[in-house]
Amino acid sequence: MSITAGRTGALTGIGAVMLVLIGGCSAIEAEPEVEVVRIAADLELSGDLSHLGTVYRNALELRVEQVNEQDLLRSNRRLELVVRDNRSDAAVASANLNDFANDPSFTAIVSGACWRCLESALDLLGDSGIPTISLAAPDAVVFPVDERRNVFKLGPNAQHVADALMAEVAKAVPAQDGTLALITTDDEYGQDGVDAIVNAAGHYDINIVINQRVAGDGGGVLTVVQEIASYAPEEAPGQFGQTEPGQTGPNAVVIWGLGNATAEVAASLREVGYSGPLFLDPSAAYDLFTGSESNVLNGATMIFVEALVIDEVIATSPAKAARKNWFNSYTARYGTYHAPSSFAADAINIIVDAINQVDTTDRGALRNSLESLQGDGFTGPLRMTPENHSGVLPQGLVAVTVRGDRWRLSG
Numbered sequence: 001m002s003i004t005a006g007r008t009g010a011l012t013g014i015g016a017v018m019l020v021l022i023g024g025c026s027a028i029e030a031e032p033e034v035e036v037v038r039i040a041a042d043l044e045l046s047g048d049l050s051h052l053g054t055v056y057r058n059a060l061e062l063r064v065e066q067v068n069e070q071d072l073l074r075s076n077r078r079l080e081l082v083v084r085d086n087r088s089d090a091a092v093a094s095a096n097l098n099d100f101a102n103d104p105s106f107t108a109i110v111s112g113a114c115w116r117c118l119e120s121a122l123d124l125l126g127d128s129g130i131p132t133i134s135l136a137a138p139d140a141v142v143f144p145v146d147e148r149r150n151v152f153k154l155g156p157n158a159q160h161v162a163d164a165l166m167a168e169v170a171k172a173v174p175a176q177d178g179t180l181a182l183i184t185t186d187d188e189y190g191q192d193g194v195d196a197i198v199n200a201a202g203h204y205d206i207n208i209v210i211n212q213r214v215a216g217d218g219g220g221v222l223t224v225v226q227e228i229a230s231y232a233p234e235e236a237p238g239q240f241g242q243t244e245p246g247q248t249g250p251n252a253v254v255i256w257g258l259g260n261a262t263a264e265v266a267a268s269l270r271e272v273g274y275s276g277p278l279f280l281d282p283s284a285a286y287d288l289f290t291g292s293e294s295n296v297l298n299g300a301t302m303i304f305v306e307a308l309v310i311d312e313v314i315a316t317s318p319a320k321a322a323r324k325n326w327f328n329s330y331t332a333r334y335g336t337y338h339a340p341s342s343f344a345a346d347a348i349n350i351i352v353d354a355i356n357q358v359d360t361t362d363r364g365a366l367r368n369s370l371e372s373l374q375g376d377g378f379t380g381p382l383r384m385t386p387e388n389h390s391g392v393l394p395q396g397l398v399a400v401t402v403r404g405d406r407w408r409l410s411g
Contacts, residue, residue, distance in 0.1 A: 005203070011056075016314050017138065020376055027105060029396045030264055032076050032152060033076075034076055034077070035075070035076050035077045035078070035361070035377040036077075036078055036079075036080050036081045037073065037077050037078065037079050037080065037107050037355065038082060038105050038106045038107060038255050039064070039079060039080070039082070039106070039107060039108050039109075039110065039348070039351060040082050040083075040084070040100035040103075040106045040108070040110070040113060041056070041057070041060055041081060041082065041109070041110040041111075041112075042084055042086050042096045042097055042100065042109065042110075042111050042117065043056050043057050043083060043084070043085065043086065043110075043111075044085070044086060044087070044088040044112050044113055044114055044117075045057060045083075045085035045086075045087075046087050046217050046403075047086075047087045047088025047089060048086065048088045048259075049088045049113050049114055050088065051115040052286055052340060053085070053088075053112050054059075055338040055340050055341055055344070056112055056113070056135055056340065056341075056343075056344040057083055057376070058330075058333070058334055058338075058341065059330065059338075059340075059342075059343075059344035059345045060081055060083070060108050060110060060340035060344050060345070060347070060348060061081060061083075062329065062330060062333055062345070063344070063345040063348040063349070064080075064081045064348055065120035066329070067079050067191070067348060067352055072352055073352050073355060073356065074356050074359070075356075075359055077355070077361075078351075079348070079352070082100075084096045084099075086101075086112070086114065086341045087347060088091070088114055088117075089117070089223045090114070090116045090117045090119070090120040092117075092119070093111075093114060093117030093118070093120060093121065094120040094121045094124075095118055095391065096116070097109065097111070097117075097118075097120075097124065097125065097355050098121065098124055099145045100130070101121070101124055101125055101127075102128065102130035104405070106130065107130075107131075107351075107355070107361045107363065107366065108130060108131045108132070108133065108351050108363075109130055109132040109133070110129070110132075110133045110134075110135065110344070110347045110348075111133070111135065111234070112135050112136070113131055113135055113136055113137070113284070113286075113340075114136060115134075115136040115137070115138045115140065115141060115189070117136075118132070118134055118136055118141065118151070119140075122147070122148065122151070125150055125151065126147075126148075126150055128150075128363075129149055129150060129151065129363045129364055129367065130150060130363050131162060131311040131351075131354075131363060131367045131370055132150055132151045132152070133152050133153075133154060133347040133350065133351065133365050134151055134152065134153050134154070135154060135155070135340070135343055135344060135347065136153070136155075137155055137189050137258060137282075138187075138188040138189045138192055139157060139158050139188075139192050139281055139390070140188050140192075141153045141155075141213065141389075142389035142390050145386070145387060145388070145389055148389060150367055150383060151389060152350075152370055152389045152391065153389060153390045153391065154343045154344075154346050154347055154350075154377075154379065154382075154391050154392065155282070155343060155390065155392060156282065156303075156305075156390070156392040156394070156396075156397060157264060157388075157390050157392075157394075158189075158192035158193060158196040159196045159199065160392075160393075160394035160397060161196065161281055161282060161303050161397065162193070162196030162197045162199065162200040162275065162395065163196075163200050163203075163394065164303045164397045164399065165197070165200070165254065165279055165281070165303050166197065166200040166201055166203070167274060167303050168276075168279060168303070168399050168410070169204075169206065169252050169254065169279055170204045170206065172207060172251070172252055172277045174251060174253035176205050177205060177207060177249045178204070178205065178206040178207065178252070179207050179231075179233065179250040179251045179252075180201065180207065180208050180209065180250055180251065180252050180253070180254060181208075181209065181210035181211075181212075181231070181249075181250040181252070181253045181254070182194065182197055182198075182208050182209075182210065182212070182253075182254050182256070183210075183212055183213075183214060183224055183226050183253065183254070183255050183256070183257070183259050183261075183265050184212075184213055184214075184255075184256045184257050185211070185213065185214060185215070185216045185256070185257025185258055185259060186213040186214065186215055186216070186220075187216060187257070187258065187281050189256075189257065189283070190213060190256060190257045193254075193256030193257065193281060194211065194241065194256075197254060197256065198211075206220075207379075209231060209250055210224075210227055210228055210231060210250060212224045213248065214257070214261050214264075214265065215259075215261065216257065216258050216259030216260070216261055217259055217260055217261070218259070218260045218261050218263075218264030218265075221261065221264045221265050221268050224265070225265065225269055225272055226272070227248055227269040228250065228253065228269065228272075228274065229249060229272045229273070229274065231249050231250055231396070232249075249276065250276070251276060251277075252276055252277045252278075253265075253274070253276065253277070253278055253279070253282075253327075254279045254280075254281060255278065255279070255280055255281075255284070256280070256281040256283075257281070257283065258283050258286075259382070262280060262283070262316075263283045263296075266278060266296045266297055266300065267296045268297075270295075270296045276283065277300075277301065278297070278299070278301070279299040279300070279301050279302070280301070280302040280303075281302070281303065282300050282302065282303055282304045282305075284300075285302060285304050285308060285339035285407070286339060286340050289396075297402045298331045298402050298403070298404075299401065299402060299403075300401065300402050301399055301400070301401045301410055302312070302399070302400050302401075302407065302408070303322070303397050303398070303399060303400075304339065304396050304397070304398065304400055305342065305379045305380045305392065305396050305397060305398070306320075306323065306380055306396065307323050307326070307327065307339075307378055307379055307380070308337075308339045308382045308400060308407055309398070309400055309407055309408060309409050310323045310324050310327045311327055311328075312375050312408060312409055313409075317376075318385060319376035319378075319381075322376070322378065323342070323378050325400075326341075326342060326378045332346075339407075342377075342378040342379045343379055345377075345378050346377040346378050346379050346382065346391075349377050350370060350373055350377065350382065350391070351366075351370075353373060353375065354366050354369035354370045354373060355369075357373075357407065358371045370384055371384050371385065371386055371389070372384065372385070373391070377391075379392055379396065380392060380393065380395075380396025381393045381395060381396045382396075398410075400411070
């Protein structure tokens with residue numbers, strides 16, 4: 001009896017151990033599989049806009065890597081980024097976006113700097129329901145909203161930029177009857193600038209005495225510059241570019257546009273002797289990180305987001321600390337900081353936040369989540385609403401000025 005009982009106890013003990021081992025193996029095998037969340041990116045990696053597309057790709061890849069390393073996407077999910085080159089060509093972009101939209105494995109799309117590329121596929125994107133984050137500048141990316149329900153933009157609205165820009169212009173021109181020359185590119189973004197600056201100027205006693213368009217590649221600049229150089233008020237002319245009565249030329253010049261026009265206009269103005277203040281829209285930072293243009297841009301003021309000069313800002317909040325970390329991480333990886341990189345990184349950030357909020361990768365649920373998004377991104381405070389799909393808030397804009405070979409906070 002005792003031997004039998006002993007053997008039985010031993011078997012029972014062995015059985016218990018085996019059950020534990022088997023149970024442990026089952027637990028390991030039953031661990032949920034990692035869900036891969038696929039994000040598509042249609043970017044300009046070659047062609048006219050390749051300088052921007054390359055920055056966006058670098059930023060997207062770095063941010064996806066960080067999200068996965070830090071497990072920022074909850075519920076055992078990981079991001080996978082698939083990038084295609086649209087060659088700065090709307091037809092190629094349309095084909096890319098068609099493939100992405102019709103592939104149910106993709107949760108969202110990030111589109112690049114080319115507005116025409118996105119425009120070519122708006123109907124398709126709407127039909128597919130896939131949320132699309134655009135890095136293009138024109139307001140038409142997201143307006144009218146009822147025709148762009150699935151499209152969101154990470155960039156400031158033109159009117160917010162113009163309001164901030166004209167506040168800076170007002171500091172630099174005479175208190176009464178100040179004069180301004182406005183030069184914009186001959187495209188949708190340039191028209192945004194015309195409409196917004198004219199509206200903002202109405203809040204100040206500033207007269208827009210010259211309002212001209214140039215081609216994005218700089219075509220037509222000479223004619224416009226000559227018009228500025230020959231402008232003279234009715235009073236006796238003084239020194240070109242001065243800001244007191246009797247000057248020759250307007251008190252200030254605003255340059256607003258995409259492409260090479262900003263550098264061409266600035267250089268041409270300096271060549272004809274204009275020494276007055278220059279004011280630039282945010283796209284100037286996309287092509288110009290001063291460098292060889294630092295002489296002609298010295299003293300120029302631009303409206304941008306704080307991320308461009310975050311290394312000068314004291315990290316007084318977790319959001320500012322996160323922006324500094326992004327600045328440092330990007331600079332360490334790529335050798336220098338490129339101004340547009342924060343917008344691309346925030347495209348990933350808002351997708352991650354939206355998925356975490358609804359705990360699903362369903363396209364419709366994600367779109368609805370994006371439409372109610374608010375928080376702090378690398379570009380500053382962000383907020384989307386059903387009436388406004390452009391996320392950057394006006395309080396996130398700052399004035400920066402070229403000093404030496406780089407942009408610095410104004411003042």
